Amino acid sequence: MxxxxxxxxxxxxxxxxxxxxxxxxxxxxxxxxxxxxxxxxxxxxxxxxxxxxxxxxxxxxxxxxxxxxxxxxxxxxxxxxxxxxxxxxxxxxxxxxxxxxxxxxxxxxxxxxxxxxxxxxxxxxxxxxRFNPAHVEMMRRVDDGAIGEVRRVIADFSFALPMDEHHRLWDRDKGGGALLDLGIYPVNLAWWLLGEPHRTEVAGHVSATGVDDEVTLLCAWDGGATAALTAGLRLPGTLAARVEGTTGSIEIPAPAHATDRMTITAGGASETLESESVGLxxxxxxxxxxxxxxxxESPRMPLATSRAVLARFDQIRAELGVRYDAD
Ligand SMILES: NC(=O)c1ccc[n+]([C@@H]2O[C@H](COP(=O)([O-])OP(=O)(O)OC[C@H]3O[C@@H](n4cnc5c(N)ncnc54)[C@H](OP(=O)(O)O)[C@@H]3O)[C@@H](O)[C@H]2O)c1
Structure with missing residues (x-):
């Protein structure tokens, strides 16, 4: 190019x-x-x-x-x-x-x-x-072995949004649903840390408007790592995340996708990382x-990863029974 x-x-x-x-x-x-x-x-x-x-x-x-x-x-x-x-x-x-x-x-x-x-x-x-300074610093620390081998990711992006059939998040014709809009952040966090999971199981709920309004994903990697990821439109969730490794953990406070601080705990000591301001x-x-x-393309957000996430979402939506006209 x-x-x-x-x-x-x-x-x-x-x-x-x-x-x-x-x-x-x-x-x-x-x-x-x-x-x-x-x-x-x-x-x-x-x-x-x-x-x-x-x-x-x-x-x-x-x-x-x-x-x-x-x-x-x-x-x-x-x-x-x-x-x-x-x-x-x-x-x-x-x-x-x-x-x-x-x-x-x-x-x-x-x-x-x-x-x-x-x-x-x-x-x-x-x-x-993936470009937010706090997350970039987190990945640098993880790559340096700050918490050992990552074994578990727990992450949520859920809030209570009053049902309004015309709101883009509730409207199937506007691509509504929690998974594509909100779940994409916990999923990206887990995939960034661990790569594409070998297995993903889903439980969830579909609204009267035909979109997923609650989604819980259980992900497993061949090496034994796991993730529990949630997204929803019907309840105020933690909006937080936690990454657990063999020698330590990282707490990512709400909103976990857009934070300027996180806490790393390892070897009995905690350190709070404060980063440059959040922003687009x-x-x-x-x-x-x-x-x-x-x-x-950017090596930080490869097209193959964006595409693979959507392919996994296609399977998850098929299991839940959520279909867009473009499917
Ligand atoms: N990165 C983030 O943190 C973040 C946050 C919020 C949203 N988003 C993403 O940004 C996108 C837009 O979200 P938003 O909250 O900005 O949405 P929005 O304000 O509801 O709408 C954005 C634009 O979409 C167009 N649009 C609305 N209804 C349409 C329709 N029926 N047909 C064709 N175009 C229509 C309109 O553009 P015109 O009327 O000007 O043509 C509207 O200004 C979403 O895909 C969302 O996932 C990202």
Missing amino acids: KPVTDPIRWGVAGTGGIAASFVRDFAALDDGEITAVGSRSAASAQAFAAEHDIGRAHGSYEELAADPEVDVVYVAGIHPVHAPQSCMFLDAGKHVLVEKPMALNAREADAMIDAATRNDRFLMEAMWM RHQVVEVHRCLRAGER
Whole structure:
């Protein structure tokens, strides 16, 4: 892939909650610029551009794809638009950072990876936890043997969200459900530490709207390590995580996917790690590094891993009886 030279120019696809957080956080970087925003509606794009001081507002995603002042697009719409929009932007020659989950299923992820390969463009799932300074430091300590061999991961991402059939998390047509939106964090934590599990068993509950609103996963690795991972929309969970090794443990306080501190206990002593602030910008630093180096994907969030997580989710949803139109 041909390296992108300065300045790296971003387009934001979507004008919702995470798009606004991304733009606010991007402002803390002294590298790259957001030159354009796109939306289904011109009014929404213009309002977002005015609020965030973005020069170009497009009233369709096709217009954003055709904008010559954009090198890389952040796909920030609801889950079902991730795959079709990413493929469109890649085919238009843009690089793409796509919100989690990368797609609704593994088949869609394959189409996106094909589009990135075919067009020789960068593609990454915006799994920002893998770039969060506290988690990066945790992985460094684990790799250095701070808690011995990792044997067990316990992690939760559950909150009580009042049932509203139009809310994207409760609406099957909007890719609703706890697993894809919330469970993806505990699963990424466990897979990052231990790799892909050899076995995953699921128990859960499906809402009247047809989405998984409670999910408990039991994962097993051939070497004997295990994980208990939970996600849900119907109860306030701990939102915390705990990693246990043969000589110590790590407590990750709530919210475990976005924390700036954790406690390592080993050999009878505890140490609290405090890190640089949490934010969506740390993943942008990695996107810029990859684009400047001409790397088509990030080794920290490989496409094969994003795709394998979705393939496992496909099996889990089939067992629970949750089906999207894209399946
Ligand atoms: N990294 C994180 O911490 C984090 C946090 C929250 C969400 N997310 C991810 O970000 C994505 C968006 O979440 P959000 O909370 O920002 O969602 P949101 O505010 O409900 O919607 C985001 C955008 O999706 C588009 N959209 C909404 N309904 C649509 C429909 N029926 N058809 C087509 N497009 C539609 C809209 O864009 P336009 O109207 O402008 O076209 C909307 O602005 C999700 O995939 C989620 O997993 C990530």
